[in-house]
Amino acid sequence: MSEYSKLIFSIQESKTLAITSLIKKLRAEGKEILSFSAGEPDFNTPEYIKSAAISAINNNQTKYTPVQGTTELIETIVEKFKKENNLLFTNENILISTGAKQSLYNIILALCNPGDEVIFQAPYWVSYPEITKIAQAKSVIINTDIKDNFKINPNLLKQAITEKTKVFLFNTPSNPTGAVYSKSEILDLAEVLINKDIFIVSDEIYEKILFGGEEHFSIGSIDELKDRTITINGVSKAFAMTGWRIGYAAGNKDIIKLAKNLQSHSTSNASSISQAAANAALNGDGKEISKMVEEFNLRRNYIVKELQSIEGINCPTPKGAFYTFFDVSNYYNKSFNNFTVIDSVSFCNYLINEANIGLVPGVAFGNDNCVRMSYAASMDDIKEGISRLKDSLLKLN
Numbered sequence: 001m002s003e004y005s006k007l008i009f010s011i012q013e014s015k016t017l018a019i020t021s022l023i024k025k026l027r028a029e030g031k032e033i034l035s036f037s038a039g040e041p042d043f044n045t046p047e048y049i050k051s052a053a054i055s056a057i058n059n060n061q062t063k064y065t066p067v068q069g070t071t072e073l074i075e076t077i078v079e080k081f082k083k084e085n086n087l088l089f090t091n092e093n094i095l096i097s098t099g100a101k102q103s104l105y106n107i108i109l110a111l112c113n114p115g116d117e118v119i120f121q122a123p124y125w126v127s128y129p130e131i132t133k134i135a136q137a138k139s140v141i142i143n144t145d146i147k148d149n150f151k152i153n154p155n156l157l158k159q160a161i162t163e164k165t166k167v168f169l170f171n172t173p174s175n176p177t178g179a180v181y182s183k184s185e186i187l188d189l190a191e192v193l194i195n196k197d198i199f200i201v202s203d204e205i206y207e208k209i210l211f212g213g214e215e216h217f218s219i220g221s222i223d224e225l226k227d228r229t230i231t232i233n234g235v236s237k238a239f240a241m242t243g244w245r246i247g248y249a250a251g252n253k254d255i256i257k258l259a260k261n262l263q264s265h266s267t268s269n270a271s272s273i274s275q276a277a278a279n280a281a282l283n284g285d286g287k288e289i290s291k292m293v294e295e296f297n298l299r300r301n302y303i304v305k306e307l308q309s310i311e312g313i314n315c316p317t318p319k320g321a322f323y324t325f326f327d328v329s330n331y332y333n334k335s336f337n338n339f340t341v342i343d344s345v346s347f348c349n350y351l352i353n354e355a356n357i358g359l360v361p362g363v364a365f366g367n368d369n370c371v372r373m374s375y376a377a378s379m380d381d382i383k384e385g386i387s388r389l390k391d392s393l394l395k396l397n
């Protein structure tokens, strides 16, 4: 038989989706697994959004739309950027896609030639290295320290830039760490980028999920960077709409056009019904988002307090998104029942088998000392999960 594609063969299965499948499998076998691996809000999509989708079906908005998206949704997005992010666009600056994941994919492929370098930090979102690989570009990863709350600084960014740097891929609030860059930190990073010929791709999918008075600042609103920043966002996280698959990219119209051409030969338009739903979501009054964020905040406060009280765990306080990302390496080389924990994968395997709780190994995000625990789960499950975690850690020695 002839060989399969070497490029696609080198792509790894999404490790977060892999753990979700393992949990499903164990549940199907009758195990009562509590999962804290979810990358999606546990809330339902608000009723007003669902009604808009039902009306779209009843009104036969079930045909192809333009590849770029419906005019209604594009105009709503232009307005959103102006009102909320201080970003001024016209319709030709916007491309609507099947999730922010596709938006990122389109843009990285539209920008990179083989051998170009894409800079991003670790811990990173799992798809960044794989999308970079598909574009035949090279990931240049800036490692961050837990004591810096997993954030880079201008010096680290400067050191990572070479002649081959094409893109700086930036994510705030961060998945997996929950770190949020302040406006002044972003302005400092921008100083490094201003005189360089580098594109900035800014993944702002968690912009609405912020705690303790943190405010979101879009790097693309900095005058000197606005022409070469592509801002990525979507409705998955803010509106509990992960399954609807709507994301969008906004920036320089020539780049958007290339991305649109690419999309025209893969998925064409994003679902017409989901676009109608996203349009309703973005035109809503934001009350549902506030309720959700309030609930996330209660859970975050509980979970962080508990984790910080466990000896051997180092857990910084996340300021956004719905994840805690904490260091468990003090437990490495400890054993129970002939099983030795040696890294983040074996740590998570130990917890799945010993405590029936599902966490995601940090190695999936480029940091093998840590694990990710999502608090997109009910308070009851979180309390039970933390109690099981504590019990099983006590057994390790």
Ligand SMILES: Cc1ncc(COP(=O)(O)O)c(C=O)c1O
Residues within 6 Å of the ligand: 039, 098, 099, 100, 101, 102, 125, 171, 174, 175, 203, 205, 234, 235, 236, 242, 245, 246, 247
């Ligand atoms: C940092 C980050 N960017 C982008 C996405 C993609 O979101 P979606 O494709 O659901 O819109 C996710 C989803 O988990 C994410 O965590």
